[in-house]
Amino acid sequence: MHVFSDPKNFDAYVSSFLWILKLTGASAVCALLLGVLLAAMRVSPVPVLRGFGAAWVNIFRNTPLTLVIFFCYFGLYATLGLSLSQKLDINRYWLGVIGLSVYTAAFVCEAVRSGINTVPTGQAEAARAIGLSFAQTLRIVVLPQAARSVIAPLGSVLIALCKNATIVGTIGLMETSNVMKDLINSNGNAVIVIFLVFAGTFAAFLIPTGYLFGWLANRLAVKR
């Protein structure tokens, strides 16, 4: 463990995971909002909205995240000059958040849509029978019930998002994968320890998160 007793290395390790945490947090919020909106579009009565939602999902679900992030940096920033901050790191961070959000929103949308499909038909029919509009049916009756059945899939989307945040390292943010690479290159004698510490930190956070979501899903599931 002598590698991590050096305060410089330890700080790099901590700050790399803070970047992952910040990337995950901001992207999770954006992707959740965007994903629910897209899901609502995909089930809406307006054909153009349905088409837009379907196109978004098909484009981003089938494109590698590496390419999306790559495009955010070299396309949006380097070529089109979209700069979100004067600071290089903060700019990379927000470009990464954009890429992660638009990509993850496609998966959130699909999870929510399949959640909507688990709500029994009678619920929506009853809502329509008492005269609720589409927006009311979705907001008051269907989505609250769907939410309880999408906890487990959304949990795995969140876990995947956290792991995917490492890909923002592609555009030079000093997150975990880049810091691990540097530590390995400067400490060739402690390669396994370095990997186990980085991988173990992820496992220590994500495995309990998985079980937590499984437990929550069981607890909150609508028993039918």
Added chain:
Amino acid sequence: MSSSSVLYDHPGPRARIRNAVLSVLFGVALLGLLYWIYTKFDQANQWELRLWEPFTRSTTWTQFILPGLWATLKAAGVGMVLSLAFGIIFAVGRLSDHRWISMPAGVVVEFFRAVPLLLMIFFVFYGVPFLIKGPVNAFWAVVIGLTLYNGSVLAEAFRAGIRSLPAGQSEAAYAIGMRKTQVMQLILIPQAARAMLPIIVSQLVVLLKDTALGYIVAYPELLQRGVNDLAANYGNIIAAAMVIAVLYIVINSLLTWLAGWLDRRSRVRGFRVPKQTAPANAPDSTPEGGATVSQPQG
């Protein structure tokens, strides 16, 4: 709720007008956004013919894109075969009656599912050379990373598939005198594999997308050759990224469609493992850890 149209009534005259108005409004907004993007690209001179013209030349395809595509498909193919083997071995291991087999198998699967793929690829590519005192090929770094990660995901999927088979299947097999190995090999795995076929194919989509990580360790796959190297020659990074994205989308859409087709076909023929039709008050049948096993995502 099988079709989403239960969410709203069949549109009457007013609803039809409202939908038409909304369609037009959103359509105009969308076109406006597209036009704004178009002008932005135009200001950056991204529509110039010289940037797009390389894609009409055959050398661009034979030198950059097709070799990259081949490298991507090769890594995905080898990775898939190894992942399947890894998945079956660890699924069976985790279902073993011997705790000294099932425990380590469970630890390995849970660990590799929770570790980002990029960390594994970096460990193999940058770390392992220090251990074996020799360089590691970028191809194998990518393939080993893909195998450990996707193999673990498939192991969980297989385990769920084997456990969801009706208990009568293995009971009947034991009753006619089969051994544990025979029950697993002859009865359980063939049925589970058939039911799992759609999941296997959709995992292939994830795997194919993840080969793009090879770009980071300079494995000459589609993103590396088709976007990075191509743009280094022609300075057309946006054009190249768009063309390559379309290629990825086409290939993955075909695979997704194949997964859907296999799923529908197996449903029609009745190969599918029956969904546990639990009575209303039965405890939820989700395996521990939640339904995290079969969600395909990159």
